[in-house]
Amino acid sequence: MSDHRLRAYDSILDLLPDADNPTPIVRLQRVTGFEHARVYAKLEWYNPFGAVKDRVAANLVREAEERGDHLQNLVEPTSGNTGIGLAMVSNARQYGFSAVLSKAVPLEKRTSLRLFGSDLLELDDDLCPLPGQPEGAMAKAEELGRRPGWTELNQYANPANPGAHYRTTGPEIWNQTGGAITHFVASLGTCGTITGIGRYLKEQNAEVTVIGVHPAQGHDIPGVRSRQALALADFFAPDEYDAIVEIGDEDAYGLCRRLHLEESLIAGPSSGLALAGALRTVPDEPGVVAVVVFPDNAWKYLSSFRRHLPELFPPEPDAAPAPPANPFAVHLENAFALAKHGPDVIDVAEAARLLDAGVTLVDVRNPDEVARVHIPSSLKLPLGELSAGSLAGLPEDRTTPIVTICAAGTRSLYALLLLKAQGYADVKSVDGGMGAWAGAGLPTG
Ligand SMILES: Cc1ncc(COP(=O)(O)O)c(C=O)c1O
Structure with missing residues (x-):
């Protein structure tokens, strides 16, 4: 019998978070510079496979199984983390798994996917897949998912994506703040996180302010989308958010580094992005309690950090001349x-x-x-x-x-x-x- 109190589990899948087993929230001590407002980071790298998307992967599979779908092999377009979650849930469930993704996804994620047993189809596509591109990851995964024996659960259009957050992350945050939350902040990719949690929190208290944070066009922050790309996302529901903020790469990576140094948090780039958006919008007033989702930690983004904080890395060896075509x-x-x-x-x-x-x-x-x-x-x-x-x-x-x-x-x-x-x-x-x-x-x- 799995027991959260003892942290003794029958299956790794029993570790997936919910109101009885929430991922931690940790109060930021220094980096905000706030005197009155309390700002908490919700540390989603405490999910069993390392990121916020484990919740979505598990819920996509759970709902399909409960519908009675006969799952054998799954194929999914991904910017990496849903793929990693689905790879591991598939291993636990004995399904095959193929990830369709862009070559721009960090090497660390593509290597992790291979390490965890996925077949990879790597395409010349956007970092975060977009609909309407015939040669893109979404179209390719849809095509592959039509083969007999294969299923595409499609995080981009499946209500089980925001549903995962409505069922689990939202109630966790509400409980963890004792209902005192006033501001909720999330970065925007598929928008499953903000839309699912935002809906739950506003149902508890319509006064909770919901803030979405996105990068600029041409950004280099894995997992999130620019405002132009968000317009194509099924779960982007701007009418349900109170503010939408744009943050540049430099601010996001700079704040990420400060989170490492000033808060001892191993935050990844989209956590820096979300916090930068929070600091622009959350007022420093008594009674303010803000929760910011930190989707992932730094480890899978070292190649991204190399581009933005080059001074931390040894110099690249002189670029070798391009090999002649083989x-x-x-x-x-x-x-x-x-x-x-x-x-x-x-x-x-x-x-x-x-x-x-x-x-x-x-x-x-x-x-x-x-x-x-x-x-x-x-x-x-x-x-x-x-x-x-x-x-x-x-x-x-x-x-x-x-x-x-x-x-x-x-x-x-x-x-x-x-x-x-x-x-x-x-x-x-x-x-x-x-x-x-x-x-x-x-x-x-
Ligand atoms: C690292 C990271 N940050 C942020 C997000 C955005 O979350 P959502 O897709 O729920 O909007 C993702 C989604 O894949 C992600 O992997």
């Missing part, structure tokens, strides 16, 4: 694009028919993915081993027909090219991979 990589990419639309990509029904006829089916996923779900008669040869030259278990006879399969149909296509390069004449790749296979109700073990 002709092999270019040819491989062209071959991949050709193969993708060629006759060697088959659907799961054809793959099942070939398997019945005795074809060699090669699963090129990693062992941990195979352990979750696999086709019992398949031969297991991870793409990494195949590309390092291993043909372990494959028939010697290069005329033997072979079918390759992975999670979604990308790695199996590379495997097809590698096998053809090794002389196998008859190789096919399964479109949609194990997701489509399981989604079609074909046998798995």
Whole structure:
């Protein structure tokens, strides 16, 4: 039995915060310069997977499960933190997870996602995904989510995003301030945080002032959006906020550093942004109690800090000259694009028919993915081993027909090219991979 009092838990998911197990609020001592107003930071990096978005990830999955959705593989557009939360909830629930995100998302987040077992599709997209861009993360995730066996929960339009904050963060703040809160401040990304908490607090006391803080256009603060980009966010509800403030990168990073030095808080850039907005708008008057959400800590943003506080980092080694384009990589990419639309990509029904006829089916996923779900008669040869030259278990006879399969149909296509390069004449790749296979109700073990 999980017990918050003892902090003893049956499952990491039981640590997710709610009114019985709130993330801390900590009063700021020096950095505000206020004499009368009390300003509290709500430290969301105390969530089990490290950021405010764990609440959203867990609520997206919880509501889908309660609706009876048959979840197998999740795919989500993300600026990183929802992805990390979903990766970990998926691991706990034994779902597959793919994150679709911009290459501008900090390397630390993209690496964390890989470390936590996600498949990544990295695009030339905005730092925070925007709707209406056909090649952007949102459109791509929607497309991938339509494959059989895959689900896109879509934090940008799913009411479970603000709902997470209405259910948990709002009541926590109300209880933690004994109902004395007068001002609530949050940074603006999807706007799930401000809209969910703001609604809850105003229902308790319509006098609570709700303040949103956003960066300038062209900003470099991961997780948040400029005013122009906010106009496209489903949960941006300016009529429900009392003030909206713009803060520049310099002020946000500068205040973040002061939070480290003056308050011993390991705050990340969007915490500095939110506090800078609070200091512009919250009056220093007796009776004022302000709560500012601090979404994440500093660790995943060291590459961002390097750009804004370069004096703290060792000098970059002299930039190496750009390497010449690798002709092999270019040819491989062209071959991949050709193969993708060629006759060697088959659907799961054809793959099942070939398997019945005795074809060699090669699963090129990693062992941990195979352990979750696999086709019992398949031969297991991870793409990494195949590309390092291993043909372990494959028939010697290069005329033997072979079918390759992975999670979604990308790695199996590379495997097809590698096998053809090794002389196998008859190789096919399964479109949609194990997701489509399981989604079609074909046998798995
Ligand atoms: C670090 C960080 N700060 C702020 C936000 C903004 O929160 P919201 O999307 O609820 O507006 C996010 C959202 O991903 C975030 O990751």
